[in-house]
Amino acid sequence: MPIFNVLSLDPFIRVNDAFVMDHSIDARPIEFPIRPSIIDSEPNSKETRYQADFYQYIACDLVVETVLDYPYPYISEKTLRPILCKRMFLILGPVGVLSLLRNKGFYTFNDIIDESYDNISDPSDRFRAVISEAEKFCSRPLQEIVQYLEHSHSKFEHNFYTLTNLQELELLDLEKSLK
Amino acid sequence: MKEISTKVSDLLNKKYHIISHWNFLEFDQDFSILRERARGIKKDHYDLKDRIIVEHMDTDYYVKINDFQIGINLRNFFGVMAELDIPHHLFIFYTNHFGIKKEIDLLCENRHPNDRPTIIETFLSRLHYKQESVQNIDFNVDSVKFNMLCMMHLTRSHRNAAYRELDKIDRSKILLSGTNANF
Numbered sequence: 223m224p225i226f227n228v229l230s231l232d233p234f235i236r237v238n239d240a241f242v243m244d245h246s247i248d249a250r251p252i253e254f255p256i257r258p259s260i261i262d263s264e265p266n267s268k269e270t271r272y273q274a275d276f277y278q279y280i281a282c283d284l285v286v287e288t289v290l291d292y293p294y295p296y297i298s299e300k301t302l303r304p305i306l307c308k309r310m311f312l313i314l315g316p317v318g319v320l321s322l323l324r325n326k327g328f329y330t331f332n333d334i335i336d337e338s339y340d341n342i343s344d345p346s347d348r349f350r351a352v353i354s355e356a357e358k359f360c361s362r363p364l365q366e367i368v369q370y371l372e373h374s375h376s377k378f379e380h381n382f383y384t385l386t387n388l389q390e391l392e393l394l395d396l397e398k399s400l401k
Numbered sequence: 402m403k404e405i406s407t408k409v410s411d412l413l414n415k416k417y418h419i420i421s422h423w424n425f426l427e428f429d430q431d432f433s434i435l436r437e438r439a440r441g442i443k444k445d446h447y448d449l450k451d452r453i454i455v456e457h458m459d460t461d462y463y464v465k466i467n468d469f470q471i472g473i474n475l476r477n478f479f480g481v482m483a484e485l486d487i488p489h490h491l492f493i494f495y496t497n498h499f500g501i502k503k504e505i506d507l508l509c510e511n512r513h514p515n516d517r518p519t520i521i522e523t524f525l526s527r528l529h530y531k532q533e534s535v536q537n538i539d540f541n542v543d544s545v546k547f548n549m550l551c552m553m554h555l556t557r558s559h560r561n562a563a564y565r566e567l568d569k570i571d572r573s574k575i576l577l578s579g580t581n582a583n584f
Contacts, residue, residue, distance in 0.1 A: 226480035228432040229473050249562040256564075256579045258572075261552070272534050278541060280550040280576060284567070289460055290559035293470045294500045296460070297524035300552075308540045312549075314563055322499055349559065353566045360548045360574040371542045378540055389525050389532060393408050396521060400416050 247346055271299055277307035281367045282331075284356050287315030291345040295322040305385050308378035310335075310371070312359065314352045317343050327384045329377040334370055335359060404456045404526035405495050413493060417452040420491075424456040429474045432481055439485050447491060455518075457496040458526045471504055479508040492518035497526060553579040 261276050277283070283304035289296050295318040304311040310331050313319050320330045320340040330337055336358075339351035359367075371378075403410070404424065413419060421442050428435035442453065461472030482489060489512055494501065499522050509517050524530070551567055553560040560579070567577055 224484070226477075226484040228477045228480065247562045248565050249558040250565070251556065252561050252564045252579060256577060258576050258578060260576060261578050272531065273536060273538065276576075277550070278544040280547045281542075281545050282549045284549055284551040284563075284575075286551060286553050286560050286563050288555075288557075292460070293463060294498050296497065297529075298497075299529040302524075302530055306535055308538065314559065345559075349562065353563065356549060356551075356567060356575075357570060360570045362548065364545070364548060364574075367548055368542050368545050371545065375540055382537065385530075386532065386535060386537075389406060389408065389530075392523055392525065393406075393412065396409065396412060400412070 247349060272303060273306050274303070277304070277309055280309060281364075281371055282310035282312060282359060283307075284352075285311050285313045285315065287313060287319065289316060290314060290349065292316040295319040297322065302385060305381045308382055312352060312355055313340075314349065317341065317345075317348060326388060328381050331374075331377075334367075404458050404528050405454060406523075406525060406527060409495070409521065409523075410454075413452070413454060416450075417493075418448060418450045419454055420447075420451050421453045422456075423453065424458075425474055425478070426456075426459055429459065429477075432477050435478065436481050436485070439481060439487055443485055443487065447488065451491060452493050452519075453491050454493050454495060456526075457494055457498060457501070458528060461498070469504075469507060471507065472498075472501075475501070475504055476508060479505075488516055489518055490516045494518050494520045495526075496520065496522055497524045497529070498522070499524075547574060547576050549575045551575065551577050555580075 260279055261274075285300045285304065287296055287300055288298050292315075294316060296316050297319060301311065301313060301315070301319065301323075305328065312331075312335055318340060320337055324330060335355050336351075339348050339355060342348040342351055403422065421438065423435070423438060428438070455478075457475070461474045463470045463472055465471075479489070482492075489509055494505070498504075501522070502520055505518060505520065549570075551563065553564060564577065564579060567575060
């Protein structure tokens with residue numbers, strides 16, 4: 223058997239960023255760090271990786287997942303964090319993330335956010351749809367959103383419960399499938 | 402760090418004889434490392450219960466091959482295994498790539514249907530979720546001051562683009578945060 227020709231990663235490092243290549247979306251680098259004083263620690267520190275106190279001040283987390291232009295739903299701690307903090311989420315990520323979450327038993331928030339972005343396969347169009355929903359959500363009066371949160375309390379409890387029980391359920395499924 | 406949950410690992414160890422445990426992060430920058438590790442487990446024959454756990458939780462990089470998207474790292478993995486003639490049924494993929502079976506089926510299309518890896522799909526890796534770190538906090542909306550929060554960590558194109566758009570929103574409505582980590 224001849225030696226397999228391993229493809230080097232370097233030339234492809236930006237392949238998953240192809241969605242910005244047509245320059246219709248401005249993705250020029252940002253001068254980070256930018257951190258409002260209310261966020262009193264690094265967004266991804268040991269203390270804030272799963273839950274953070276400053277979530278008490280917000281209604282909805284716009285999760286910018288690890289990848290946007292990707293063939294699979296990709297879910298990391300970024301998406302799990304608002305669930306664990308009992309808050310809403312809007313996800314800028316691959317197509318089908320919300321669908322995967324629903325299939326796992328989680329509520330999403332299509333009674334207040336247009337979640338059709340989750341079905342948009344073109345990453346540039348999906349990006350625009352998510353940003354548009356973020357703008358709309360931010361234009362709502364805060365009082366109206368707080369009322370929605372209060373009214374939806376059981377959904378947040380359910381989501382927390384679903385996530386903290388998921389590992390056991392997956393383990394049971396795995397046990398069955400390996401028999 | 403092993404990303405597989407302890408309970409899943411225990412179950413697999415109970416069910417199978419785990420002869421090795423690999424993580425793509427250990428070799429995805431240098432596949433000669435994988436080649437060496439695979440040579441280390443190469444045998445003329447394997448026991449019925451021999452298995453190798455392969456953790457594939459990090460992002461892959463995609464190219465279109467025959468109108469189908471294939472992850473470069475995944476392609477490299479199976480290429481090296483084919484080169485060394487390692488049976489593919491040995492592998493148990495622990496992955497957060499929901500739907501990776503399509504890719505694996507394509508990469509293994511010349512293998513017998515029984516000589517395919519087992520795939521365990523989950524987003525609950527130890528890197529992304531630690532049950533013991535989670536507290537059941539009280540649901541409380543009394544302190545809500547902002548409609549939205551958006552935090553960005555590693556610099557990526559879609560985050561730059563998101564920041565540029567969200568920066569136009571009134572800061573009394575949205576909390577924006579970013580750190581300075583680069584590619």
